[in-house]
Amino acid sequence: MPAISPELDPSDVGLDQARLGSIGRHFDRYVEDRKIPGFLAVVTRGGKVAYVGRGGFRDLENGALVEADTRFRIYSMTKPITSVAAMICYEEGLIALDDPLSKFIPDFGETRVFAGGSSIQPVTVPMSEPIKIWHLMTHTAGLTYGWMFNHPVDAMYRSAGFEWDRPPGLDLAGCCSRLAQIPLRCQPGTEWNYSMATDVLGRVVEVATGRSLDEFFAERVLGPLGMNETSFYVEGEGAEKLAVLYMPDLFTGRATRAARMGEAALSSPSVPLGGSGLVSTAVDYHRFTQMLLRHGELDGVRILGARTVAYMTRNHLPGGADTAGFCNPIGGEQEPGLGFGLGFSVVIDPAALKVTCSAGEYGWGGAASTEFWVDPAEELTVLFFTQLLPSGTYPIRRELRQLVYSAIVD
Numbered sequence: 001m002p003a004i005s006p007e008l009d010p011s012d013v014g015l016d017q018a019r020l021g022s023i024g025r026h027f028d029r030y031v032e033d034r035k036i037p038g039f040l041a042v043v044t045r046g047g048k049v050a051y052v053g054r055g056g057f058r059d060l061e062n063g064a065l066v067e068a069d070t071r072f073r074i075y076s077m078t079k080p081i082t083s084v085a086a087m088i089c090y091e092e093g094l095i096a097l098d099d100p101l102s103k104f105i106p107d108f109g110e111t112r113v114f115a116g117g118s119s120i121q122p123v124t125v126p127m128s129e130p131i132k133i134w135h136l137m138t139h140t141a142g143l144t145y146g147w148m149f150n151h152p153v154d155a156m157y158r159s160a161g162f163e164w165d166r167p168p169g170l171d172l173a174g175c176c177s178r179l180a181q182i183p184l185r186c187q188p189g190t191e192w193n194y195s196m197a198t199d200v201l202g203r204v205v206e207v208a209t210g211r212s213l214d215e216f217f218a219e220r221v222l223g224p225l226g227m228n229e230t231s232f233y234v235e236g237e238g239a240e241k242l243a244v245l246y247m248p249d250l251f252t253g254r255a256t257r258a259a260r261m262g263e264a265a266l267s268s269p270s271v272p273l274g275g276s277g278l279v280s281t282a283v284d285y286h287r288f289t290q291m292l293l294r295h296g297e298l299d300g301v302r303i304l305g306a307r308t309v310a311y312m313t314r315n316h317l318p319g320g321a322d323t324a325g326f327c328n329p330i331g332g333e334q335e336p337g338l339g340f341g342l343g344f345s346v347v348i349d350p351a352a353l354k355v356t357c358s359a360g361e362y363g364w365g366g367a368a369s370t371e372f373w374v375d376p377a378e379e380l381t382v383l384f385f386t387q388l389l390p391s392g393t394y395p396i397r398r399e400l401r402q403l404v405y406s407a408i409v410d
Contacts, residue, residue, distance in 0.1 A: 003068035004042060004283040006049050013045035014410025023403045024053035027396075031056035034254040035394055036369070037246050038066035042282050042383040043404055047290055051407075052282075058243035058387075061257065068282065071234055071242045072385040073265050075276045075366035079198040081221060081288065082213075082274030083137055083343025085205050087308055088220055094208040097137070097342075100130035104207040105173075105200070107180035113142060114183040119155035124183045131188045133204065136197040137342040138316050140326075142184030143195035153185040162196065164261065172213065172271050176203045192317060192326045192340060202274025214272040224301045225291055227284040232277045233268050242266070242279065243387045245368060255388060262387075276367065282383055285372060289381040292374050313362040313374075315339030315346045322348060355398050356405040371397050378408060 010017045023041050030036045038056025042049060054066045089095045095104075102109030108131055112124035135141035146157030147164055160182055161167030166175050179200065185193055202213045209216050214232055222230050234242050245262030246255040265279050287298060292313075296304035304312075317326045317339050324334040337352030338345055344362040347353060363373030369388045374381050382404055384396070391397075 002283070004049060004052055004281075004286055005068060006052055008048050008050060010045075010050040010407070013048060013050055014408060015043070015045060015050050016407050016409045017051075019403075019407035019409070020051040021053075022406075023051070023400070024055055026399065026403055027053070028055045030394070030396075034060075035248070036386045036388045036396075037244065037255045038386065040066055040068070040070060040072075040282055040383075040385040041400070042286060042381075043407075044286070044290070044381045046379045047293065049286070058241075060244065060246070060255065066243065067241070069229075069241060070385070071229065071238055071279050071281050072370060072387060073243075073245060073262075073366070073368050074278050074280045074285065074370050074385075075368055076198075077280070077285065077364060077366040077370055077372060078273070078278040079275055080343045080364055081217065081278065082198050082202050082205070083312065084304060085213075085216055085221055085274075086133070086137065086201050087304055087312060087342065089205055089208045091305060091308060095133055095204060097132065097134040099133050101133065101136065101141075101200070101204070102130060104204045105176050105180065107177045108200075111180050112183050113187055114151075114153050114185060117152070119152040119159065122152060122156070122183055127184070128187045129189065131184075133201070134316065134342070135188050136201045136204070138340050139192055139195050139197050140189050140317070141195065141197045141200075142186045142188050142191070142193070143179070143197045143200065144185045144193055145195055148194075151185055153183055156182050157196075165264075166271050166273070168270075170271065172199075172203050172206065172273075175271055176200055189318065192321075192323050196275055198275035198343070199273045202272070205274070212272065213274055221303060222284075224303060225284075225287050225298060227280070227287055230278055230280040230284045232272045232279070233265055234279050235266065238279075239266055243385075245387045245389060247389050248393055258389060261389070282385060285383055286381070289372055289374055289383065293376065293379065293381055312342040313344055313346060313360070313376075314341055315348050316341050320348070322352070355401050357401055365391055365397060367391050369393065369396055371400070380404075380408075 043051040116123040146162040291298040295306035324336040337349035347361040358377040361375040365371035
């Protein structure tokens with residue numbers, strides 16, 4: 001598949017070429033200061049690629065440049081793909097959004113909820129209601145992540161082997177069984193808390209379809225969309241094109257090679273994680289966003305029904321709440337004006353969010369500072385790739401929105 005490149009003059013779709021060029025100039029400064037190793041940005045409008053900007057290195061130490069076909073660890077940008085896979089199952093009647101999770105993973109029928117104490121001696125109570133499939137898709141199931149450090153249950157995840165990795169020797173079924181033994185952080189449906197919920201959702205897809213998650217991805221999402229360079233690991237030529245993973249040095253802030261974590265993408269995982277596992281390219285993920293923008297269809301191939309995509313990309317938090325209003329005030333990602341749908345963040349109030357964007361815009365990002373969004377009102381899609389862990393180290397995503405929306409001039 002050819003690398004991604006502009007398909008038209010930006011002015012043909014209401015974009016100012018000089019203003020788009022400021023995206024590259026802005027992030028070139030990040031590269032010059034060694035805050036990020038390199039970057040690749042893509043802006044499309046009306047389904048046509050209007051801008052591709054890239055700079056810096058996929059491998060700082062060896063001087064290898066970011067190219068238009070560079071491969072990137074997309075981490076949590078895997079989640080929307082898993083959510084699409086789950087909704088394929090929904091459309092085929094294999095799951096319902098209000099199905100209890102225990103229908104597919106019985107161990108979650110007995111999960112308890114943290115009510116006090118410590119990570120070593122927790123006080124727990126029964127669930128007030130079962131975890132439902134929609135809880136998983138909206139991150140309201142009461143699950144969490146071990147790499148968070150703001151709740152005793154986070155520490156319990158780390159003790160059980162769930163931090164940036166998963167316990168050795170367990171497949172996805174085993175991982176879910178172990179997670180079910182750890183108390184929930186809160187009662188299902190009562191808080192928005194970013195979590196391993198989409199990894200558990202991947203297991204639901206496996207049980208519902210009788211296929212492994214990577215097989216189902218290949219057969220029903222990646223293959224039909226022609227996303228031939230998206231996979232759970234890379235080897236051969238793919239490994240040569242894979243960008244190196246970096247983290248900021250604690251003292252200088254300069255991007256520093258994260259060798260051990262980065263090398264995980266070079267071998268087949270024992271567990272294909274639906275929440276964080278994929279490696280992809282700009283051209284591949286572009287095809288995924290265009291399928292969403294076109295209401296579930298691309299190049300004559302329909303992945304989801306149009307009404308399903310519309311339903312997924314509306315805010316599903318109870319009472320129309322945003323993540324700030326439905327989030328535990330101790331820790332968590334609190335974003336006024338930002339709701340959450342079935343696998344995507346959803347802008348519900350641009351003024352509250354305090355950044356130029358459109359109501360109804362949806363998307364998500366990855367742990368290595370990658371991001372995408374789809375803006376149906378403007379027929380706009382945006383992709384940004386780099387390899388700096390963790391996300392949020394710098395305000396890249398907010399700045400990118402400012403730069404992109406300032407280029408819309410029609």
